[in-house]
Amino acid sequence: MRKLLPFFCIALLLTTCIFGVLYFLSSKNNTEIVEEIIDKTTVLRSSVESGIITSKLEVDGNVIGDSPDIYMDSITVEFTVDSDKSSFETDYKIGDILKKDSFLYRFRKRSTK
Structure with a gap:
């Protein structure tokens, strides 16, 4: 051993x-x-048709505006809290032209371009 x-x-x-x-x-x-x-890695990009706002993401970039060929088909916002529905306002309808530097919507007394 x-x-x-x-x-x-x-x-x-x-x-x-x-x-x-x-x-x-x-x-x-x-x-x-x-x-x-x-x-x-594959990058997928698609337009958002509807969804739930859960967070805010801010990035720097260029916005395409003042083009007759580019317009918004629809704006759909679903809220997780019912009280948020009354604080969301927009002046645009389907097919409206969004001018450069105009406000897209107002939410909780804050305007967003």
């Missing part, structure tokens, strides 16, 4: 070293992982 103990320790040490080397050789570089995710 005493003669087998050093053999098992050496075998365990060698096995651990071999698996460690194989693990490091098979792992990918972080930049390769990020590039792989970007390559497999």
Whole structure:
């Protein structure tokens, strides 16, 4: 039994070293992982027909306006709280032309362009 103990320790040490080397050789570089995710990412864009306002997201960007070919088909807003319905106001109807720098709607006494 005493003669087998050093053999098992050496075998365990060698096995651990071999698996460690194989693990490091098979792992990918972080930049390769990020590039792989970007390559497999698809961006989907669609107009919103209806939905529930749950949060507000603000971004910087350019707005297309004063174009006769671009108009709003519909504005649908569903509220999670019934008391919010009375505070939502808009002056536009289906097919109206939205002028540049005009307010689209008013909600809780705040106007939004």
